[in-house]
Amino acid sequence: MSRFWSELTHRLSPYTPGEQPRMPNLVKLNTNEHPLGPSPRALEAIRAEAGDSLRLYPDPQATALRETLAAYHGLTPDQVFIGNGSDEVLAHTFAALLKQSGPLLFPDITYSFYPVYCGLFDIAYETVPLDAAMQVQIADYRRKCGAIILANPNAPTGTALSRAQIAQLLDEHADIPVVIDEAYVDFGAESAVPLIASHPNLLVVHTLSKSRALAGLRVGYALGDAALIQGLNRVKDSFNSYPLGRPAQAGAIAAIKDEAYFQQGRAIVIAGRERLVAGLAQLGFEVLPSAANFVFARHPGHEGKALAAELRARAIIVRHFNAPRISDHLRITVGTNEQVETLLAALGEIVGG
Numbered sequence: 001m002s003r004f005w006s007e008l009t010h011r012l013s014p015y016t017p018g019e020q021p022r023m024p025n026l027v028k029l030n031t032n033e034h035p036l037g038p039s040p041r042a043l044e045a046i047r048a049e050a051g052d053s054l055r056l057y058p059d060p061q062a063t064a065l066r067e068t069l070a071a072y073h074g075l076t077p078d079q080v081f082i083g084n085g086s087d088e089v090l091a092h093t094f095a096a097l098l099k100q101s102g103p104l105l106f107p108d109i110t111y112s113f114y115p116v117y118c119g120l121f122d123i124a125y126e127t128v129p130l131d132a133a134m135q136v137q138i139a140d141y142r143r144k145c146g147a148i149i150l151a152n153p154n155a156p157t158g159t160a161l162s163r164a165q166i167a168q169l170l171d172e173h174a175d176i177p178v179v180i181d182e183a184y185v186d187f188g189a190e191s192a193v194p195l196i197a198s199h200p201n202l203l204v205v206h207t208l209s210k211s212r213a214l215a216g217l218r219v220g221y222a223l224g225d226a227a228l229i230q231g232l233n234r235v236k237d238s239f240n241s242y243p244l245g246r247p248a249q250a251g252a253i254a255a256i257k258d259e260a261y262f263q264q265g266r267a268i269v270i271a272g273r274e275r276l277v278a279g280l281a282q283l284g285f286e287v288l289p290s291a292a293n294f295v296f297a298r299h300p301g302h303e304g305k306a307l308a309a310e311l312r313a314r315a316i317i318v319r320h321f322n323a324p325r326i327s328d329h330l331r332i333t334v335g336t337n338e339q340v341e342t343l344l345a346a347l348g349e350i351v352g353g
């Protein structure tokens with residue numbers, strides 16, 4: 001606290017990112033990073049940019065990257081917006097599209113950055129409870145509102161709506177912006193991207209942090225009708241014209257073009273998730289059906305906070321949220337096969353012994 005803070009700064013309640021501890025031999029399963037490294041071609045492209053050209057500003061429009069993403073998704077470059085991680089894309093989206101006269105709707109349990117942005121941009125919002133099975137019911141969104149944002153798959157639950165359900169949501173709310181945050185879509189959910197052509201109110205947000213193993217590079221993007229993208233650019237160019245450096249633009253292009261590496265990494269994570277789900281079930285955990293690179297699980301006989309602490313004592317970090325409805329759950333990232341086995345062995349000691 002300082003008397004030099006603005007009134008806004010006093011009012012903010014910032015997001016708490018998953019911790020990045022500096023412990024040796026840590027089994028780090030708390031922030032949904034990819035267990036494998038990025039594409040070797042992406043690393044090569046990043047290294048190639050570490051030269052004299054860094055003297056010069058990067059392309060403010062990230063034209064080559066937008067062209068690559070447009071071709072990848074079957075869209076045009078004016079339907080693509082680039083940001084410094086999808087968190088930044090989301091921030092601009094909240095300012096450009098989600099501040100309307102009616103309240104913004106999102107689930108009571110979802111990405112906890114959404115209410116933070118509402119605080120920063122002074123956006124009125126209402127949360128819509130997930131059903132008893134912790135799923136989003138689109139019928140619950142049939143109410144007066146100014147905009148809707150959903151993470152699909154949802155975080156931290158990992159459950160997903162089908163494309164048909166998203167299409168129905170879009171049809172029922174054709175007059176307001178609807179944003180679908182697909183940070184985890186590549187691990188097993190249906191993307192809403194094919195609905196962009198028929199729904200000018202749809203913005204889909206993606207990131208290279210999760211399925212492309214590039215959380216450290218900070219690249220995210222949004223796809224939607226060119227008019228929506230234009231709105232995002234107005235906000236971006238009022239904030240930071242050069243959000244992505246040269247290495248990030250080059251690395252992202254190479255990562256998107258390395259389809260074989262991407263597919264291989266996805267398959268490994270999905271297989272690891274299946275092993276993790278089976279192992280947790282065997283230990284008596286209730287595990288939500290996950291379409292993401294993490295699972296959300298609780299044990300009927302153990303408190304979430306205690307489980308997280310016991311794991312931490314064994315140098316295994318998972319995410320625990322001290323929040324209503326989910327305080328007994330753990331969100332566990334799918335790690336390497338070895339990490340999955342280490343975690344299951346530790347949980348076996350804790351809940352079995």
Ligand SMILES: *Cc1c(COP(=O)(O)O)cnc(C)c1O
Nearest residue numbers: 085086087111155183207209220
């Ligand atoms: C991880 C995550 C993001 C942010 O990813 P960036 O690293 O900022 O691209 C956005 N939305 C959800 C739901 C996430 O889990």
